[in-house]
Amino acid sequence: MAPKGLFFTENHEWIKLEGDTATVGVTDHAQESLGEITFVELPIEGKELSAGDEAAVVESSKAASDVYSPAGGTVTEVNNALEDNPETINESCYEDGWIWKMTVKDKSEVEGLIDEQAYNKYVEGLE
Amino acid sequence: MPFISNTDQQRHQMLEAIGMTMDGLFADIPQELMTNSLNLPKSMTEQQVRSHLAEMAGKNHIDLTCFLGGGFYDHFIPAAVYSIVSRSEFYTAYTPYQPELSQGTLQAIYEFQSSVCRLTDMEVSNASLYDGGTAIYEAMMMALRITRRNKIVIDDSVNPIYRVMMDSYTQNLKIELEQTTSIDGLANREAILDKLDDKTAAVILQNPNFCGCIDDFTDIAQAAHEKGALLIVSTYPISLGILKTPGQMGADIVTGEGQSLGLPMSFGGPYLGFMASRKKFVRQMPGRIVGRTTDRQDRRSFVLTLQPREQHIRRDKATSNICSNEALCALTALVYLSLMGKEGLKETAQLCADKASYAYQRITAIPGVEAHFRSKWFFNEFVVDLPCDAADVVAKLIEKGFAAGFPLRRYYNDMENSLLISVTEKRSKQQIGLLAEALESVL
Amino acid sequence: MKLVFEKSVPNRRGVRTSPSDVPTSINIKSELLRGSTPTLPELSELDVVRHFTQLCQRNFGVDTNFYPLGSCTMKYNPKVADRIASYPGFAHIHPLLPQLRLGGMLTQGALQVLYETDMLLREITGMAGYTMQPMAGAHGELTGMMIMAAYHRDKGNHKKTVLIPDSAHGTNPASAAIAGFKVKTIPSKDGVMDLDAVKESLNDDIAGVMLTCPNTLGLFNPHIRQLCDLIHSVDGLAYYDGANLNAIVGQARPGDFGFDIVHLNLHKTFATPHGGGGPGAGPVGVCQRLVDYLPVSIVIKRDDGTYALEYDRPKSIGYVAPFYGNFAVVLRAYVYMLMLGAKGLKRVAENAVLNANYIRHKLKDYYKIAYDRVCMHECVFSTTAKMAENGIRAVDIAKALIDRGFHPPTVYFPTIVRESMMIEPTETESMETLDAFIDAMIEIAELAQSDPEKLKAAPEKATVNRPDETKAAKELDIASL
Structure with a gap:
């Protein structure tokens, strides 16, 4: 079950808004369908993103998944610990397995995404 | 039918088992797109195809002594x-x-x-x-x-x-x-x-x-x-x-x-x-x-x-x-690399370099033939300038039994008399000598 | 098993090089030398022969047993073709020989092989001209897309998007992208490319469509002609991925469907050996209006009956390979076509389709069939709901087949069917072989209910059991240095 207070995309990214900045990662459903994650391609700090841009790639031994930015803004920090321990996403996708932090240009873009209840329902519908 | 195991009887049996006809199996292809028959040569048996292809292979002249390289070489294969x-x-x-x-x-x-x-x-x-x-x-x-x-x-x-x-x-x-x-x-x-x-x-x-x-x-x-x-x-x-x-x-x-x-x-x-x-x-x-x-x-x-x-x-x-x-x-x-091993590969490379070096000396000693580059370090190929069109010379040497090299004008405009000669470990001192003599005779 | 390097013994030799008959004149200055010998193994000829013979015993080929790897067409490869490819008159021709003045006359036999293969393929596929240069199917795709780009550039069209169905081989979108196009994926309806979705996507930016027919689900699109017409209506080109030509060879021709560009996988349809992953050959054929764009050189037949290489083709896309493609592979396919003739090729398709439908019919009560209708050369199954309840996945079925002496089908492709198993029996297999495979599949389906743990433990008889792919990706040991 997805945690409260986060916003979600149908491509299984989550975004957590804190003031003008936000943290982004992939959901439990995403990590589970990929299997054990072997590699994360992180965005470059300072990169300008629009909502829907490809920002990162998450790979397992037999699959790869693009991670799209849920909102527009600038990357301020990336989770470098994932380079050595990509499996952190499997173990803690909503906490230690975050992928990048960013400034958010337009908060309404985030608030317009689905909440955890709608996302849980969406995932149920996929199965 | 060649290379198909099932007999007509078995085909029949299988169609019966699945309750279909052969036409039915192809029913998704619109009738107007089906081909009546292809205009191909009559099929050959193994014996026929081998003698036919042996004849075609015979039209390729592999008896020339090969000094052609250009990235593709006549090396020895164990x-x-x-x-x-x-x-x-x-x-x-x-x-x-x-x-x-x-x-x-x-x-x-x-x-x-x-x-x-x-x-x-x-x-x-x-x-x-x-x-x-x-x-x-x-x-x-x-x-x-x-x-x-x-x-x-x-x-x-x-x-x-x-x-x-x-x-x-x-x-x-x-x-x-x-x-x-x-x-x-x-x-x-x-x-x-x-x-x-x-x-x-x-x-x-x-x-x-x-x-x-x-x-x-x-x-x-x-x-x-x-x-x-x-x-x-x-x-x-x-x-x-x-x-x-x-x-x-x-x-x-x-x-x-x-x-x-x-x-x-x-x-x-x-x-x-x-x-x-x-x-x-x-x-x-x-x-x-x-x-x-x-x-x-x-x-x-x-x-x-x-x-x-x-x-x-x-x-x-x-x-x-x-x-x-x-x-x-x-x-x-x-x-190949496992058979050659570290010494075998080194020796082969050295043989190529030595034989090319010998060929270079023999060929540049021919009056009118000169080394194209001042740089003297080469591996198993070198370029010489002839006193006339290299393509003509190569054509004449084909008649004498040599694939003497690759004329460079095809790719380098200013090198119309230049010839790229390649030597591998397969070429003998005698063959190199014969090439030098033949080259001198056609200039 | 030890690595070849681990068997090395100092000073042991596999090959004695011939003594030099010229003066040894280390004529290269030392700064240009490597200073040490490369760390290759030191082994006797026997060591090497035994090492690789033991390795090959850890392998499985078509000659071993049934190899129904969907989409790969693992049919029997006639030995006579290999024999002919080893004739010295073919194996020992230097590729630059015909490029010398008078040199063309020295390679008439080889040029004739290329010319006649071109003619045979034209007739078989209904195209107007071929290039033999592409060295594999995907290389043919790239060549075909380069031709598509050249056509549009020549006409002043600014078209950037290629339509590709979601069931396509991964090579299709990859080839289009590498050639500089954008890819738009079109969903399937009833297992084939949805005509309405294509209509909705049509606009001036559409450079063409790229598809296989029958597709990776083994289904023939009955609206194929209309689909090509639609693409032509916006001056787009239709590209036929010939990976599945095996299903219709001798029966129907992509040129007649309206396709403008075709690539063939000679190693699939025309029975050349797959070599553990190549070499293949991927000749590309085009319709009349695209002939000028084919790569150089092309073999022509002159009025006097001799063959020559033609280079003067101003609109050509240029060279995609150094010479004339994978000649020895083309030669094998030529031999195969000569031996089969028109009737034989027609029989190929008939038997390929019959064999696939026989398996489909016999297994559909035991596995979930993706599309319960007549298939062409291959059929796609997945695990049943009951199997899934027991935790049985396609990979377990595949590994259990290994214990029963069969190569598994292609699994997890096409991706639009979950837990997919794609079975392509090919025409060369006999009813007895199919029956034995069917029995094994049924036994496995029953075990999925009675003893699922046994399946999850498979394979027990192979030299290894489910190597850890995650570990391979994370530790990344890809060379012994």
């Missing part, structure tokens, strides 16, 4: 090579998707990758590419991805056959492909440094180069790295038995044509493209890669790895579209 690679367990398998049934192919690819790294002094390699030319193209694409730049500098001492391929491949892409003109047989430092800028993704060079000259690109590697660009070196694997390696020079990506490693010339293919690189670039490498791991019982095993780079997973975002490569040719090269 009998054991053919014997091993024609084992049908290798021959009739496909891409090793099921590791439990493919440990033979997988381990062989791992050993091939290792051999390429050991030859070139690089850290990682892949399972093979189509040929030496497409390997340069793939290396260029790899450099563009790594550097996120779009300019490539290539020296005209790189095999012109590969350079024309690069022209074709880059036509629809937003790539600036800039060429420098070599000086006295060596890469043009001044022009390369001049073109190197912060848009340059890579410099592409070849050693020994198309004209056989040997160079050391250490200085160019340094200059490229200072500008954040990569150095791609195309190489001739036999020469690496003795020559300074691309790894020692500081190359970032190494490519080459592996035909010289046990593959017959076969009128142009199948050949073998290989590629090696630094480990930090491995995720941008194209093609299959085999990795070592363990199985459920902790036994050493081999599997295809880093597959998310590839087309069957990443589709339009893959590092390359390559699927089938030249696996059996890579196996051939591995078997």
Whole structure:
């Protein structure tokens, strides 16, 4: 079950808004369908993103998944610990397995995404 | 019917079992799109086809003494090579998707990758590419991805056959492909440094180069790295038995044509493209890669790895579209290198260099024939200037039983009298002498 | 098993090089030398022969047993073709020989092989001209897309998008992208490319469509002609991926469907050995209006009956290979076509389709069939709901087949069917072989209910058991240095 207070995309990214900045990662459903994650391609700090841009790639031994930015803004920090321990996403996708932090240009873009209840329902519908 | 096991009776039985007719099986194809009959020659039996093809093979003149090279060579091939690679367990398998049934192919690819790294002094390699030319193209694409730049500098001492391929491949892409003109047989430092800028993704060079000259690109590697660009070196694997390696020079990506490693010339293919690189670039490498791991019982095993780079997973975002490569040719090269061993490869390379050196002395001693370059370091090929059109001379020497070399005017406008002569370990002192005499007689 | 390098013994030799008959004149200055010998193994000829013979015994080929790897067409490869490819008159020709003055006359036999293969393929596929240069199927795709780009550039069209169905081989979108196009994925309806979705996507930016027919589900699109017409209506080109030509060879021709560009996988349809992952050959054929764009050189037949290489083709896309493609592979396919003739080729398709439908019919009560209708050369199954309840996945079925002496089908492709198993029996297999395979599949389906743990433990008889792919990707040991 997805945690409260986060916003979600149908491509299984989550975004957590804190003031003008936000943290982004992939959901439990995403990590589970990929299997054990072997590699994360992180965005470059300072990169300008629009909502829907490809920002990162998450790979397992037999699959790869693009991670799209849920909102527009600038990357301020990336989770470098994932380079050595990509499996952190499997173990803690909503906490230690975050992928990048960013400034958010337009908060309404985030608030317009689905909440955890709608996302849980969406995932149920996929199965 | 040839190669079909089922008899008419069995076909009938099977149709009955599934309750269908043969026409019914093809019912999805609209009637107007079906072909009544193809206009093809009457089918042949094995006996007929063998005698027909033997006759056609007889129309190819393989009795000429071969001094043709240009990146493709008449080297000696030990009998054991053919014997091993024609084992049908290798021959009739496909891409090793099921590791439990493919440990033979997988381990062989791992050993091939290792051999390429050991030859070139690089850290990682892949399972093979189509040929030496497409390997340069793939290396260029790899450099563009790594550097996120779009300019490539290539020296005209790189095999012109590969350079024309690069022209074709880059036509629809937003790539600036800039060429420098070599000086006295060596890469043009001044022009390369001049073109190197912060848009340059890579410099592409070849050693020994198309004209056989040997160079050391250490200085160019340094200059490229200072500008954040990569150095791609195309190489001739036999020469690496003795020559300074691309790894020692500081190359970032190494490519080459592996035909010289046990593959017959076969009128142009199948050949073998290989590629090696630094480990930090491995995720941008194209093609299959085999990795070592363990199985459920902790036994050493081999599997295809880093597959998310590839087309069957990443589709339009893959590092390359390559699927089938030249696996059996890579196996051939591995078997060849294993048989030659470290001493055998070194001796073969030395023999090539010595015989070429002897041929050079004999041929440049002919009145009117001169060495084209002042640079005296060459491997197994060299260029001489004749007193007349080289293409005419080669045509006359064909009548005397020699494929005397490759006239260079086809690719270099200012070299109409120049001839590229190649010598492998298969050529004897006597054959070289006869070539020199024949050449002198037609001038 | 030890690596070849681990068997090395100092000073052991596999090959004795011939003594030099010229003066040894180390004529290269030392700065240009490597300074040490490459660390290749030191082994006797016997060591090498035994190492690789033991390796090949850890392999499985078509000659071993049934190899129904969907989409790969693992049919029997006639030995006579290999024999002919090893004739010295073919194996020992230097590729530059015909490029010398008078040299063409020295290679008439080889040029004739290329010319006649071109003619045979034209007739079989209904195209107007071929290039033999592409060295594999995907290389043919790239060549075809370069031709598509050249056509549009020549006409002043600014078209950037290629339509590709979601069931396509991964090579299709990869080839289009590498050639500089954007890819738009079109969903399937009833297992084939949805005509309405294509209509909705049509606009001036559409450069063409790229598809296989029958597709990777083994289904023939009955609206194929209309689909090509639609693409032509916006001056787009239709590209036929010939990976599945095996299903219709001798029966119907992509040229007649309206396709403009075709690539063939000679190693699939025309029975050349797959070599553990190549070499293949991927000739590209085009319709009349695209002939000028084919790569150089092309073999022509002159009025006097001799063959020659033609280079003067100003609109050509240039060279995609150094010479004339994988000649020895083309030669094998030529031999195969000569031996089969028109009737034989027609029989190929008939038997390929019959064999696939026989398996489909016999297994559909035991596995979930993706599309319960007549298939062409291959059929796609997946695990049943009951199997899934027991935790049985396609990979378990595949590994259990290994214990029963069969190569598994292609699994997890096409990706639009979950837990997919794609079975392509090919025409060369007999009813007895199919029956034995069917029995094994039924036994496995029953075990999925009675003893699922046994399946999850498979394979027990292979040299290794489910190597750890995650470990391979994370530790990344890809060369012994």
